[in-house]
Every structure is written in C-alpha cells, then in structure tokens.
Amino acid sequence: MKKLLFGTILAGVVAIGAACSNNASQSSMQGHDMSNMSTKEEKTPKTSEVNEQLPLATSTQVLSSKEINLTAKEALLQINDKVKFPVYTYNGSVPGAQIRIKQGDRVKIYFKNELPEPTTIHWHGYPVPNSQDGVPGVTMDAIKPGETFTYEFTATVPGTYFYHSHQESAKQVDKGLYGTLIVEPKNEEKVDRDYTLVLDEWMSNPDEGNMDMSGMDHSNMGHGNSSDNQHMDMSSMGHDMSMYDIFTINGKSGSAVKPLKVKKGEKVRLRLINAGYMSHKLHLHGHEFKIVATDGQPLKDPQPIKDELLNIAPGERYDIEFIANNPGEWLLECHGDMEGTDGMKVKIQYEDQTNNTDKANAKEDLPIVDMTKYGKHELGQFTLDQKYDVEYTMDLGTAMGKDGMIFTINGKTYPETAPVNVKKGDLVKVKLVNNSPKDLHPMHLHGHFFQVLSKNGKPITGSPLIKDTLNLKPGEEYVVAFKADNPGNWMFHCHDLHHASAGMVTEVKYKDYKSDYTPDPNDITNKGE
Known part of the structure; x- marks a missing residue:
C-alpha cells in the first residue's frame, strides 16, 4: 500500500517538475521523451513517429466563463517549419486552453479524458481545497480514458498560474499537457495589452531510444544556459x-x-x-x-x-x-x-x-x-525573529543510491522523509539549504504561499517576496514562512522532475485533517512515477 501510494504521489510531483534545461523551464517529457540519444542530423521526426491521422493543434482558446469544459486529447503540434510532434493537449492546443476568470468566481471545470491513458489536472500554485489538488492516490483517483471529473473551487487569489497533469507526469507534461490559469483582480489596474508566454523545451527526435532515465545522474540538468x-x-x-x-x-x-x-x-x-x-x-x-x-x-x-x-x-x-x-x-x-x-x-x-x-x-x-x-522594502506578514509554532530544516542533498543517483531531504528519500506536521492556524518556518554540489533545486509547495525572509543569512531588503516555488543554487540557504491555513496533505518537493522522482519530496500534513478520499490499493491506474 505504501509503495503504491509512493508511486502515486510521485506522479503528481513529477508532473509539476517539468522545467527547462537551459535558463528556462522544464515542462514535459513528451517531445522530451528521453529518447534522442543518437545524432541531431535529422531534425524532422520519422514518418512512423508522427500519426498524421491526428488533428493539428489549434491556437490556444481563452475560456472566461464560470463553467468550463476541458478535454484532454491527442493532436499534432507543428513547432516550426521542420518539426512536428504527436502531443497531448487540453482542448487541442499546446499550451492548453487558457482559463481566465475573475477573483471571487466560483468555477466548475468539467474535464473529460480522451487520452489513451489515465490522467488528472493539478492547479500549480493555486490554493485550491485539498480534494481538488489533482494528485492521484493522494487526493483523488486518476481519471481513466473516457471518464469525466468535475473540478470546483473559488478563485480567491488573483494572479498568474498554470495547470498540468499530475499522473505519470514525466511523460504527460512532457507531451504538452499543460495550460494557463489567469485570475483577474476585482479592482485591477487595466493594461492595454496582456500577453501570456509559456516557456518549454523539446527534442527534435523525441522517439528514438526511449531510454529510462530513472536512477540516472541528473546532477547537471537544467542549471543554466552554459x-x-x-x-x-x-x-x-x-x-x-x-x-x-x-x-x-x-x-x-x-x-x-x-x-x-x-x-x-x-x-x-x-x-x-x-x-x-x-x-x-x-x-x-x-x-x-x-x-x-x-x-x-x-x-x-x-x-x-x-x-x-x-x-x-x-x-x-x-x-x-x-x-x-x-x-x-x-x-x-x-x-x-x-x-x-x-x-x-x-x-x-x-x-x-x-x-x-x-x-x-x-x-x-x-x-x-x-x-x-527588488522593490520597496517593508515588513510582510512574517519576520525572522517572531515566534513560530513549527520550525523545520530541509537539507537538500545528492547521493549515490543502490540503483543510481538519489536526491534527499535530510538524508532520506520519499516516502521516508519526515513530513512537516502542522495544525490549522500554525505559523511555520522552514529553512531550506542546498547542500548538493552541482544541482539546482526549485522547491515547490502545494496549496500555500510562503514569504521569503532571508537568503544566506541576510534578511530580504526588497519588497516582501511571496512565492510558491523557490530556486536554490548549490550552497544557498533560504528561510521561508507560511501560515497553515489550507487543511490537507500537501506535497513540498523539488520541481526538477528527476530530483523529485529520485526522492526529493516531503509533505505538509495537517494533524487535524480527515480526508474523504481513500486510495484503492488495487487500482493500478493511480500511478505517480
């Protein structure tokens, strides 16, 4: 049961982790299937790799009503004049349909899965109720092919967010299964033009090799454009x-x-x-x-x-x-x-x-x-010297395990990592230290925002810095704080896909939270790896 749950949770973690290898981002491994292990001479995928019966991906829709229909389905993505990929999409585009709503809206997303495999939707960075977080085996069952699921939440916090699969995410997010979520403030200062730009990386030959990268040394992945x-x-x-x-x-x-x-x-x-x-x-x-x-x-x-x-x-x-x-x-x-x-x-x-x-x-x-x-300095909700109910140190490390490189929190890999145990209303301070010699660790917390209080022992001197994802270079130390105001069981993990799948995951667990969801240990569709 524990092993099943571990795999299930990792699916969601991995989904989130897609980010770029350069200075950019890492979104999925679809076109990023770890398969192009040969040459780069051939820039166009072989005919057998592109299913010409699939429709071409369309331009991204903007969905602005309170009731939204989303469908996950296959399509072909023409990236440039030479390269075309079979991809996974939301409503036929990559990025998927933009959901654009207003602060205060109660939103229902009617989701249908027309993919050949189970999937879910995770609302990256958004403080949805725990039951809507989209982590298979933790908050819900994976949605099987042909099935539907209704996500529902109130848009309480304005800003720029995105959504993506949390099921077998190393593959599905990499295949393009992500879209954008924009929540407009009630009293927004208007701009004349508003553009959303999503960064990602792909391989020109995605389907050669299909090499399993689990357990490999990813120590230099995605850490700069050099x-x-x-x-x-x-x-x-x-x-x-x-x-x-x-x-x-x-x-x-x-x-x-x-x-x-x-x-x-x-x-x-x-x-x-x-x-x-x-x-x-x-x-x-x-x-x-x-x-x-x-x-x-x-x-x-x-x-x-x-x-x-x-x-x-x-x-x-x-x-x-x-x-x-x-x-x-x-x-x-x-x-x-x-x-x-x-x-x-x-x-x-x-x-x-x-x-x-x-x-x-x-x-x-x-x-x-x-x-x-950056920005004007003023005190935020939290300070370094105030009293906290929970304090937790997160030592981020790299080591060699029996099957290859592992990425650890306090010397352990998930699910053996110690959770951050909290009660509703607790004030929580977390020290994050990157002791990996070469690895960047963009650490992401589900369901909450945290305030960054210090970097390398020095207090923040700019604007209060409120985030849900914080990137740590080797040797860096940050102190962050948040209020436990969203009961549930939440992931706190490295957003580098490979680091998460190789162990760099823990949870924020509310002691007084009782979930209505019970994972089915016999449901093999709830996969998180």
Whole structure:
C-alpha cells in the first residue's frame, strides 16, 4: 500500500517538475521523451513517429466563463517549419486552453479524458481545497480514458498560474499537457495589452531510444544556459541536457513564434510561465520594465529596470510590465549558448512603425535581477525573529543510491522523509539549504504561499517576496514562512522532475485533517512515477 501510494504521489510531483534545461523551464517529457540519444542530423521526426491521422493543434482558446469544459486529447503540434510532434493537449492546443476568470468566481471545470491513458489536472500554485489538488492516490483517483471529473473551487487569489497533469507526469507534461490559469483582480489596474508566454523545451527526435532515465545522474540538468555545465558523460550514467535542442514559447520556436503587437504609448503586461525543465534567462530589448508580480503575488513599488536578465526557474511565474515608448521591432529573448536557445525569442512589433529593427544577442553579458533586493522594502506578514509554532530544516542533498543517483531531504528519500506536521492556524518556518554540489533545486509547495525572509543569512531588503516555488543554487540557504491555513496533505518537493522522482519530496500534513478520499490499493491506474 505504501509503495503504491509512493508511486502515486510521485506522479503528481513529477508532473509539476517539468522545467527547462537551459535558463528556462522544464515542462514535459513528451517531445522530451528521453529518447534522442543518437545524432541531431535529422531534425524532422520519422514518418512512423508522427500519426498524421491526428488533428493539428489549434491556437490556444481563452475560456472566461464560470463553467468550463476541458478535454484532454491527442493532436499534432507543428513547432516550426521542420518539426512536428504527436502531443497531448487540453482542448487541442499546446499550451492548453487558457482559463481566465475573475477573483471571487466560483468555477466548475468539467474535464473529460480522451487520452489513451489515465490522467488528472493539478492547479500549480493555486490554493485550491485539498480534494481538488489533482494528485492521484493522494487526493483523488486518476481519471481513466473516457471518464469525466468535475473540478470546483473559488478563485480567491488573483494572479498568474498554470495547470498540468499530475499522473505519470514525466511523460504527460512532457507531451504538452499543460495550460494557463489567469485570475483577474476585482479592482485591477487595466493594461492595454496582456500577453501570456509559456516557456518549454523539446527534442527534435523525441522517439528514438526511449531510454529510462530513472536512477540516472541528473546532477547537471537544467542549471543554466552554459555548455560547460550541461554536457555529461553518458558512460557514467549521466544525462546530456543538450538533447533538448528546441526551446519554445507557446508551443512554437524561432520564426514560428507569433509576434506581440503593440502601439506607441500602451502599457503592456507579459505573463511569463516556465512549464519546462530548465531555468531560462530572459532579456527584454529596448525598454525599461517593472517586475510587478512573482508566482502570481504582487511586489511592492517595483522600480524600472533595463538590460537585466530575468531568471525564471521551472514552475515559476513572473509578470512584467513596460510602456511601449520606443517604436520599432524589438525582441524578448532567452540568453545562453545551448542549441535551442535561439528559438526562445519573440518579436515585439509596433503597429505601423518599424523605424528600428532589433538584432538578437543571446550571449550578451548582462546582470541578473536579484529578487531579494527588488522593490520597496517593508515588513510582510512574517519576520525572522517572531515566534513560530513549527520550525523545520530541509537539507537538500545528492547521493549515490543502490540503483543510481538519489536526491534527499535530510538524508532520506520519499516516502521516508519526515513530513512537516502542522495544525490549522500554525505559523511555520522552514529553512531550506542546498547542500548538493552541482544541482539546482526549485522547491515547490502545494496549496500555500510562503514569504521569503532571508537568503544566506541576510534578511530580504526588497519588497516582501511571496512565492510558491523557490530556486536554490548549490550552497544557498533560504528561510521561508507560511501560515497553515489550507487543511490537507500537501506535497513540498523539488520541481526538477528527476530530483523529485529520485526522492526529493516531503509533505505538509495537517494533524487535524480527515480526508474523504481513500486510495484503492488495487487500482493500478493511480500511478505517480
């Protein structure tokens, strides 16, 4: 039973973990099936790999009613003029249909599974009731082919979020099974243009090899756009993330990415979501911009910045705003030197004004925004020296297990990791320490937001920083705090897919929570691996 539950929970954890290998994101392993272990000469998948009977993926819908129909189904995704993949979609597109609702709305999502395998939906970053969190074997049974399920929750917290499969997520999210969730504030300051950009990575030959990466050494995966820390020796059971050789924005790469149209004088918001395996460093050319929110939560008095890189880790979201005051054609581009980097850029085109033409410069040496010093400093809900009901230290590590590399919390792998045991109303402080020598660990908490209080022993000096996903580089230490205000059993795990599946998972467990759901130990469809 415990073994079944472990596998089930990992499915959801793994689903979330898709993020990019470069500076970008890591979303799925669909086109990211660990299979392209040969050459990169052939950029177009073999005919046998593409089911031409499937429909082509359509452009992303925007669903804005309180009752929404979502269908998971197969399609073909034309990433660029050379590469087409069979993918999993929500409502026939990658990213899936955007759910756009207003704060206070009571939302029902009528979900139908038309895939050939079970699936679920997890609402990444959103504090839904525990029963709606979409983790098979923990909060619900996986939804079998042909079956339906109704998700229901009240949109209490505005901001930028996304949703994705939590069932066998290493495969399903990688096959494109993710979409965006935008909750508009009741009293929102309007912008003239509002664009959502989802980052991801793919392989040009996704179906060669089908190599099982479980237990492999993923120690250099997805930790920057530099070739010197991306290439690994496969003879030592490592994984070369340069196999992810196509980076995408909204399911398209390079010239296939649809330009963003603006007019002079307009205020423009860009919602940046990393659904992939890697961190991506983005540069907005030609304009000052403000970072107005991270993980959906607003920042206090953000100051204008220019020619600085915004580093977005797997699972993170950033909202930026700029005034279109420099007519011409400009770029938002990913920085780095991996093969796919050049494809992760989008043109910003002024309508009827093209007196400036921008040039890509993905290797320009620019500083990275330090979010711990950004915005106006003021005290948030929590402070370092106040009294907490629960304190927990999370030592994140890498070790060699009997079957390969493992990723540990306090020396243990899930389900042997000690949970964070809380009661409703408790104030909880967690110290996160990355003791892995080479690995980044984007740590993600389900069902709650936490405030970042300090980095490497120094208090945050910028805006109160409220997040649900926090990226730790090797040697870094953060202290975060949250209130236990959403009863249930919640995952707290590394959002690197491979680290989670190799053990870096624990739970926040409410002692006084009684779930109405009981996992069926005989239901083999509840798979989390």
